[in-house]
Amino acid sequence: MNDWNEIYNTSKEWILEAGDYIREKMKSSINVSSKANQNDLVTDVDKAVEEFFIEKLKDKYPTHRLMGEEGSAELISNLNGTVWILDPIDGTVNFVHQECFFAVSLGIYHEGVGMVGFIYDVMKDELFTALKGHGAYVNGKKLDTVSNVSLQESILSVNVGWILEDRRLEYFVKEARGFRSYGSAALEIAYVAAGRLEAYISFALHPWDIAGGAVILKEVGGIVSNYEGRELTYLNKDTFIAANPAIHELLMDKLHN
Template sequence: MFDKEKAFQTARKWIKEIGHVIREEIDQPRNVDTKTNPNDLVTEMDRKVERFFALKIRNAYPNDKILSEEGFGDHVTSLEGTTWIIDPIDGTMNFIHQKRNFAISLAIYHEKQGEIGFVYDVMADVLYAAKRGEGAYKNDQRLATLDDEKKFTESIYMLNTIWTTDNDIVDAEKIRALVKDVRGVRTYGSAALEFCYLAEGIVDGYVSFKLHPWDVAAGAVIYKEVGGVVKHADGSELSYLKQEPLVAGHKEIVAETLKHYLVLT
């Protein structure tokens, strides 16, 4: 039987515990490796944090599955049962270069539903958290639901500007038009934190095309609790099982984006 409250409190304790370790060791020399390309970075801290969660989960919840980034998880093909989706450090480039603007992202999905989401801004000691149906919080402050209306032309939009250059995933001309039509564009280097900024209402829309489940699973739980919309870039639902292009934002922003700007190649 899935005990949501117990899982929430347990996960929260673990996140705070390993977050303290990261802060204590933030100025130590890093061992930096690359994965799929020279800008796809991983450090010994990414692996240390993921190993920490994997050991804790397998000891306390031996029947649960783990979907994670750095090799300590399981081969997950379905979100049936209970699955922990973990990015130990979301925003590794920020972690290495800035020593801030990165987060621990942890979600718990039960029978294909996102039940719990945590995004922990480690250096700011800010914890975004949500339980499905119970609202979203920034530390102890409940986040307000989104306004009923939001004009696309008055929105602040988040996207990596690499998508405005020619690529084989999305029509870059359409993305350049999006940049011209919105009020402003931002990028923060951590998808998990970007979802939380959506949830706070300080930005309004978001597109990305190469994110993995661990990048977005927790943020999506949090964002949906304030009325946000998260969709595959073709308008369908995300599977949270593989790398998928997505759009997220206020419902009107998502509708406008899907109608006029997202043309997958």
């Protein structure tokens, strides 16, 4: 049987160790290549961080499996048992071009239920954490339950391309106080949990983009779903909404009526 407090503490140590490695690697040259298209970047640092977690799991938790962005996800077709869902660097374009606004994102799921979540903003040294049933924290300070802020007082996060793609979002552009796009899904979900944003909306995200953030946001009363309002499977690419309950309800209404 899993000792979740022990797993939480161990994975936290590994997240921070990965952050130290990333900061050290940034002092030297980084090898960058593209995957599906020229904007889908991967670096040797992404791959090394994922390999770091693979090796750690083999040694410490050999029955656990890893679903990672840089190759290991191909081996995962279900969430039976305990699965670590990892994005070694979420926001690789930011990492390469700006050296900020990227994060290590980790969600640990048991029989499909999110038990542990981490989002580590490496350059700000800001660590968002959650253990199911114990609340969510940022650098050890407990986060409050998300407030049902009205749309007119809300800051929402969405890629400009999605607004052009789905004209139903124009209502929110006109009515919300402001829009942002940070280029890291993990951080944007963390910001919803921390009350810095009221919602984050995306057309297409992979499980590793959102798994850690979903655990954190649920611990403070936020809602995560796909565009149809259904629960996510964390097995396939899907549309995604993270929001406080009031904005989530409004999004569902405007997107489907």
